[in-house]
Amino acid sequence: MSERTMVEALNLALEQEMEGDDAVIVLGEDVGVDGGVFRVTEGLLDAFGEQRVMDTPLAESVIVGASLGMAIRGLKPVAEIQFSGFSYFAFHQLESHVARMRWRSRGRFTAPLVVRMPYGAGVRALEHHSESREAYYAHTPGLKMVIPSGPRTARALLVSAIRDPDPVVFFEPKAIYRAFREEVPDEEETLPIGEPRRVREGDDLTFVAYGAMLHRALEAAETLAEEEGVEADVIDLCTVSPLADGPIQESAKRTGRVVLVHEAPRSFGPAAEIVARLVEKAFWWLEAPVARVAAPDVIVPYFAREQAYLPDAARIVAAARETLAVEA
Amino acid sequence: MSERTMVEALNLALEQEMEGDDAVIVLGEDVGVDGGVFRVTEGLLDAFGEQRVMDTPLAESVIVGASLGMAIRGLKPVAEIQFSGFSYFAFHQLESHVARMRWRSRGRFTAPLVVRMPYGAGVRALEHHSESREAYYAHTPGLKMVIPSGPRTARALLVSAIRDPDPVVFFEPKAIYRAFREEVPDEEETLPIGEPRRVREGDDLTFVAYGAMLHRALEAAETLAEEEGVEADVIDLCTVSPLADGPIQESAKRTGRVVLVHEAPRSFGPAAEIVARLVEKAFWWLEAPVARVAAPDVIVPYFAREQAYLPDAARIVAAARETLAVEA
Amino acid sequence: MPRETIDLPRSVEWLQVLDEEGALDEEWMPDLDDEELLAWHRAMLLSRRFDERLLELQRQGKIGTFAPVRGQEASQIGAVAALEEEDWVVPSFRETAAAVWRGIPLEGLLLYNAGYNEGGEVPEGKHDLPIAIPVASQIPHAVGIAYGAAYEGSDEVVMVFFGDGATSEGDFHESINFAGVFGCPVVFVCQNNQWAISLPREEQTKSKTLAQKGLSAGIPGIQVDGNDPFAVYVAAGEAVERARSGEGPTLIECVTYRLSLHTTADDPSKYRDEEEVEEWEAKDPLPRLQGFLQERDLLDDGAIEELEEEVSGEIEAAWEAASERMAELDDPAVMFDHVWAERPPELERQRETLAKEWSRRDEGAGGEGEE
Amino acid sequence: MPRETIDLPRSVEWLQVLDEEGALDEEWMPDLDDEELLAWHRAMLLSRRFDERLLELQRQGKIGTFAPVRGQEASQIGAVAALEEEDWVVPSFRETAAAVWRGIPLEGLLLYNAGYNEGGEVPEGKHDLPIAIPVASQIPHAVGIAYGAAYEGSDEVVMVFFGDGATSEGDFHESINFAGVFGCPVVFVCQNNQWAISLPREEQTKSKTLAQKGLSAGIPGIQVDGNDPFAVYVAAGEAVERARSGEGPTLIECVTYRLSLHTTADDPSKYRDEEEVEEWEAKDPLPRLQGFLQERDLLDDGAIEELEEEVSGEIEAAWEAASERMAELDDPAVMFDHVWAERPPELERQRETLAKEWSRRDEGAGGEGEE
Numbered sequence A, B: 001m002s003e004r005t006m007v008e009a010l011n012l013a014l015e016q017e018m019e020g021d022d023a024v025i026v027l028g029e030d031v032g033v034d035g036g037v038f039r040v041t042e043g044l045l046d047a048f049g050e051q052r053v054m055d056t057p058l059a060e061s062v063i064v065g066a067s068l069g070m071a072i073r074g075l076k077p078v079a080e081i082q083f084s085g086f087s088y089f090a091f092h093q094l095e096s097h098v099a100r101m102r103w104r105s106r107g108r109f110t111a112p113l114v115v116r117m118p119y120g121a122g123v124r125a126l127e128h129h130s131e132s133r134e135a136y137y138a139h140t141p142g143l144k145m146v147i148p149s150g151p152r153t154a155r156a157l158l159v160s161a162i163r164d165p166d167p168v169v170f171f172e173p174k175a176i177y178r179a180f181r182e183e184v185p186d187e188e189e190t191l192p193i194g195e196p197r198r199v200r201e202g203d204d205l206t207f208v209a210y211g212a213m214l215h216r217a218l219e220a221a222e223t224l225a226e227e228e229g230v231e232a233d234v235i236d237l238c239t240v241s242p243l244a245d246g247p248i249q250e251s252a253k254r255t256g257r258v259v260l261v262h263e264a265p266r267s268f269g270p271a272a273e274i275v276a277r278l279v280e281k282a283f284w285w286l287e288a289p290v291a292r293v294a295a296p297d298v299i300v301p302y303f304a305r306e307q308a309y310l311p312d313a314a315r316i317v318a319a320a321r322e323t324l325a326v327e328a
Numbered sequence C, D: 001m002p003r004e005t006i007d008l009p010r011s012v013e014w015l016q017v018l019d020e021e022g023a024l025d026e027e028w029m030p031d032l033d034d035e036e037l038l039a040w041h042r043a044m045l046l047s048r049r050f051d052e053r054l055l056e057l058q059r060q061g062k063i064g065t066f067a068p069v070r071g072q073e074a075s076q077i078g079a080v081a082a083l084e085e086e087d088w089v090v091p092s093f094r095e096t097a098a099a100v101w102r103g104i105p106l107e108g109l110l111l112y113n114a115g116y117n118e119g120g121e122v123p124e125g126k127h128d129l130p131i132a133i134p135v136a137s138q139i140p141h142a143v144g145i146a147y148g149a150a151y152e153g154s155d156e157v158v159m160v161f162f163g164d165g166a167t168s169e170g171d172f173h174e175s176i177n178f179a180g181v182f183g184c185p186v187v188f189v190c191q192n193n194q195w196a197i198s199l200p201r202e203e204q205t206k207s208k209t210l211a212q213k214g215l216s217a218g219i220p221g222i223q224v225d226g227n228d229p230f231a232v233y234v235a236a237g238e239a240v241e242r243a244r245s246g247e248g249p250t251l252i253e254c255v256t257y258r259l260s261l262h263t264t265a266d267d268p269s270k271y272r273d274e275e276e277v278e279e280w281e282a283k284d285p286l287p288r289l290q291g292f293l294q295e296r297d298l299l300d301d302g303a304i305e306e307l308e309e310e311v312s313g314e315i316e317a318a319w320e321a322a323s324e325r326m327a328e329l330d331d332p333a334v335m336f337d338h339v340w341a342e343r344p345p346e347l348e349r350q351r352e353t354l355a356k357e358w359s360r361r362d363e364g365a366g367g368e369g370e371e
Ligand SMILES: Cc1ncc(C[n+]2csc(CCOP(=O)(O)OP(=O)(O)O)c2C)c(N)n1
Pocket: B029, B058, B060, B082, B086, B089, C094, C133, C134, C135, C162, C163, C164, C165, C166, C167, C193, C195, C196, C197, C258, C262
């Protein structure tokens, strides 16, 4: 057991999975000699050699497309896209092939690959380095869309993603790559894909969040507890898609009040789906309109305004108060 | 005034806009000599010459990227992507540049271009020829996402799209390209982008649909009227994004019961956003859970099962009955 | 020091062995025994007749849109004949002749063309990918398979097919470059059939040959007469050998012609002259090979007639089997299969809801019948 | 008939005019007057010092991540010097020297680097696109602008910059091919600075030169010493001339070196040796041009010192202006501007909601201060 940042935890997952299974290989831009621009793949080249840690040419489409080919041939590639904002160069590979190869071949050829990429704002980065467009991938049948919220879940979810028989788009919340450390056990740990986690218990309202925003939701929950004795249930989504809404329904039925948080643009964002599912399955339990705290429908502004753009605890608290104020 | 199919109506829009404005040019695969694989651009090459009707190499990314360049240089390009399933080859151009050039340059360079593409199932086509993934574009700030539902709206909306100062992704419901004719006036006609149309009046429940699905919603409305004297308000969305929810809220507040229809996969689809907006703005008027009738979260099956895949009037009627059965 | 021409390490060659007049260049004639030659001919003929039958079925509304292969049989069979069974074939959407050679059951192809996902199932053990429709997008997969094969120490080689139009797509270039960098054992077979739907080869690109596009990635490129199965076979054989011995990828441009429609939704009279087609009819690979075999007394009219019957029997049997199968495949719920390894709960819920709806309708329909 | 080498219509040339030892090839020396030569030098020096100042500001936390241009000034200034003002420049993210030459205000560049969208505003009238970060994705825009310019009958030429890494992206290939087919007046300037972050040129592609990638699209390609401003200028001049006279596009590979960091987030010691950098320091374009001018008695130490002061004054003035501007730019609501020509109602609602929230906080903050 030792205290690790998310970067270190992800590195541990990769190292151990590569150690345990020769079929696991890593490829992408600058993942080898450089160890990845965020150092997530640091040390892997030395440990496993250039056959297994491939510094590829600068070409996202073939990185993803070749990963699919490798998967068909029996490997378990973990491709890195340097920032999620560049994954669109491979969008046709993801939508048209990675998501469909199992289906098209009726299970004969599968795509047990992972496409990792840092996403999200908050690190004073350049344009295209701060997006949060998980909805694109969540709306794509055949893909799984996973987002961890801390070092320990990052490690466990990445291990599960690598072992998963289906392709996983793995978004890493770069704002918390090194923001804090957590105990991450040295021994193997996995976390099932497709299962949200309840990370705080409360009966007064429900927060659903994921990635870096989970921490702002938790901060809001603490503020509410301290300032008005209101206890929030907080759910860490972990898997955005396929969305398992069971735990959310359960919580919503208990609290009757729900606030959803993400840093993706509001309109047509992931929270909309959760609202729709709640309306379909828990309508009569809702005591107030489900609230969404999200980024506005704009492009992430350059970094001088990115904190204003991002939902923060104060906005979440405000939405919660409004939701709580509704008389049932 | 004459009776036209949607293909003919779109052709009329292009011809008249090209006639009226030298800046309007058409480009894409097979749009010239061949007149487009659906014949939407038929006759334009003869009328306007190859400078203005460009048969491009087979390369979607540069088709869209060069269109942006042309727009920056003062043209109003109308690019055709042969099927929406191939637009992902240009997804990075759409997301990273077309949607952002105005914003990035602070209004100095703009992108008054249209990217037309047929979409949707129902024509017994091959894989990748039947998708309905408007949500990808709707979730992209900076783009407008427009979908007509018949010859007349197709013509009027395309004219508006070409004149619009912003980039429009224009989805053409190929299932109704030639399914019926409508009076389409010879003289100029536009339809404002960003305004849903109320196409049937009723006070008992609200249907929201667009594209080919509108007609199935209308059919369902007629069935309900005939069989149980229930009158549905039917709204044709026309512009999926930016979503103007005003008319939907108005209708929902009147009827209290809403059924949303689209052929996109259900989860994270456009209807989810409408549910979320209704919950945010009309929660207390809702007398029953808002219902979604959508395609399942699967890849469009090959054509032997595509009609089973598509929402049809019977499924819409069933959803409406369920919604109506809820006691307020 | 100043201005000088750079010596490029690679040039581009042209190869033809059996020309359209039937003249043979013995020097380059590959070493093939009679059995092999006859097998090539049979596959070409079967492919040709199957293609014709598909067109007929499509015109009768019994199957959907498909892309005829007519005219390109030598490019495909000459190429795949250079492979071993465990080598991989990554097709685009027009590789019927290659599929026939590789033993993909006609029944499956028919099912596929009739709109049944079940037709896409690749028989267990076969190293052939399903049809890929988005142009050029299958090329990266071939590169990845090749990398994987080499990584695992197997000596499998991968052959990927695509058209002249595909060379304009980024995926083609990214793939040949990636393969060049990692020395992947892959053979890129470009079937330059002169047209990408309505766009002629000369308007697709200003490069003199498509083979020279290999220079861009520093990989060898060769242009061959794609209607000459021997030229294709020689080039493919060299490329396969190079790949298998660890010397990396090759780009082969087969100069051929699409004698038929782009797809059954296409009307070539919009964009090309009958004369051009007639010129290429004279270069048709099937009579060319057939004439060669007749010249060598390996085939006579009687044998051809017999073969025609055999082939047509095979096709009809496949169509019967496919028709029977279709009659059984009446449950649309298969659309919920194979999207993920396991159906997530929400998808299972959707399946159940729809299944209920479908069975309600079936009952409704049955009920009406009984009244 | 059979196997023969195909005669390709184009070859690839190498050009160098002023070498690293200061030797000049008079034959190819372009015709430049003293004023022009001094203007080049001034722009190079300004760019170099500005780059250094940016690095300093970044290290002090006053601006964000940026991509230093150090070492590539000749490639950029030699190239844009061949343009007229109304010609277009389409940069990637490292074209500070080109921007300086083109008269993009330093203040704007500073604002941009400090994280203000306002810094991306291109001054009215300038035909320079804003910085484009996704590698190679700006190349199609250049092609479209060029097509548009030709379509409108103007004789504007477009010059687009990108790196060695960019040649691996599909967008590069699709663009040169498209430009080749339509004969667009565009000059593709590839700054081969030997590295794409940590990937060396030799691992980016197996092609001997990047210039030869033009062959793939049938367009001319030339490789020049990118640290020799005269060689770059000659090649760019020829390409611009060709484009302007309707003869279509050219690809120029400038062989240069990134002497500094990839970006300020990068640590080159992870992937390259100091020795390599030192070797290239010896080829640095700034001393090379400066030496040439001193040799010709166009510059002496005194003049250089004066120039250094002038340049540094200009940079400081820009930083002061930018700092003042930043102090005023305190309303985050600008994030709602320019997304669409008009704000849609829902976006306006979002803006109002957030604006209320922000002003509540400002008041809150003010309130706290007063307590
Ligand atoms: C990415 C993509 N864009 C467009 C299409 C539509 N389309 C199908 S085949 C084709 C032409 C292909 O030409 P070529 O590569 O020469 O192959 P051929 O059809 O001649 O065999 C086009 C444009 C497609 N399938 N995929």
